[in-house]
Amino acid sequence: MSTEIDLTGKVAIVTGAGSGLGAGIAKCLAKAGASVALADINFDDARKMSNEIVSEGGKAFAVEADVTNEASVFAMVDEVVKKLGKLDIMCPNAGTCKAGPIESCSAEDWDNMLKINLTGHFYCVKAALKYMKPQKSGKIVMTASQAGRVAVPLLAGYSASKFGVTALTKAVAQEVAKDNIQVNCIGPGIIRTKIWDKILGDLVAAGLGEADALYKSFIDAIPSGREQTPEDIGNAVTFLASDMASEINGDILLINGGQFNCP
Numbered sequence: 132m133s134t135e136i137d138l139t140g141k142v143a144i145v146t147g148a149g150s151g152l153g154a155g156i157a158k159c160l161a162k163a164g165a166s167v168a169l170a171d172i173n174f175d176d177a178r179k180m181s182n183e184i185v186s187e188g189g190k191a192f193a194v195e196a197d198v199t200n201e202a203s204v205f206a207m208v209d210e211v212v213k214k215l216g217k218l219d220i221m222c223p224n225a226g227t228c229k230a231g232p233i234e235s236c237s238a239e240d241w242d243n244m245l246k247i248n249l250t251g252h253f254y255c256v257k258a259a260l261k262y263m264k265p266q267k268s269g270k271i272v273m274t275a276s277q278a279g280r281v282a283v284p285l286l287a288g289y290s291a292s293k294f295g296v297t298a299l300t301k302a303v304a305q306e307v308a309k310d311n312i313q314v315n316c317i318g319p320g321i322i323r324t325k326i327w328d329k330i331l332g333d334l335v336a337a338g339l340g341e342a343d344a345l346y347k348s349f350i351d352a353i354p355s356g357r358e359q360t361p362e363d364i365g366n367a368v369t370f371l372a373s374d375m376a377s378e379i380n381g382d383i384l385l386i387n388g389g390q391f392n393c394p
């Protein structure tokens with residue numbers, strides 16, 4: 132006997148799905164049978180990823196959306212519901228990072244992180260609830276970070292935005308639990324995506340070392356001894372988006388190989 136997650140018939144949206152973790156989440160949800168809308172500000176990347184999923188037999192399509200724009204987020208959700216009739220799973224995931232000493236973080240860098248990482252998630256939650264509340268079901272799985280559980284030096288603005296996502300998760304989960312909607316977030320560890328290339332570039336620019344050596348030092352600190360993969364992250368989201376997780380609400384699931392001894 133085996134236990135498999137089956138999301139056949141479910142409709143999902145993943146933001147920031149044109150690359151990195153978003154693409155990994157979209158692939159895992161599609162593999163479990165869901166129809167997945169891959170949303171990104173970079174439509175070409177989202178289309179490339181959705182084509183990959185379709186060529187592997189999954190159900191997917193691309194949507195252009197800017198998560199910093201409330202009207203764009205509502206239009207994205209309306210488009211998906213118009214096309215597929217409902218929304219079961221919302222995965223706000225798009226994000227960015229400016230790393231380095233706090234003095235090197237400009238007001239613009241700060242605003243950008245808060246707008247994409249936190250306000251973008253807030254808009255996605257509101258737009259999803261427009262449909263999930265009346266249908267009395269839904270799963271919202273946001274992408275926080277282990278830096279949303281433990282404050283990380285040189286990532287002050289990023290940590291602040293991710294602590295915000297954790298708080299948003301916990302507060303909204305309590306508001307909508309009676310509507311049969313579960314709201315959780317994930318805390319990925321370290322995956323070498325475009326965001327990490329940017330972080331390493333910022334750290335090198337701050338004179339803190341050389342990119343590959345810095346990256347190796349971060350990986351060496353992971354108890355499991357390896358970096359995480361987009362699939363590790365996608366599998367965790369698939370679990371939280373399934374009915375196996377129906378009594379898990381308002382939590383952060385760390386996928387970080389045991390790093391930080393997070394409380």
Ligand SMILES: NC(=O)c1ccc[n+]([C@@H]2O[C@H](COP(=O)([O-])OP(=O)(O)OC[C@H]3O[C@@H](n4cnc5c(N)ncnc54)[C@H](O)[C@@H]3O)[C@@H](O)[C@H]2O)c1
Pocket residue numbers: 146147148149150151152153170171172173176196197198199224225226227247248274275276277318319320321322323324325326327
């Ligand atoms: N990579 C890691 O180690 C790691 C660890 C913890 C958390 N995370 C989080 O995972 C999420 C995805 O990051 P990633 O590592 O895949 O980075 P990534 O840079 O590869 O992907 C980010 C995606 O978001 C999209 N995006 C950026 N701004 C957008 C906007 N305004 N509207 C819509 N889409 C937008 C980009 O086009 C890109 O496709 C982020 O929230 C990040 O903070 C990543």
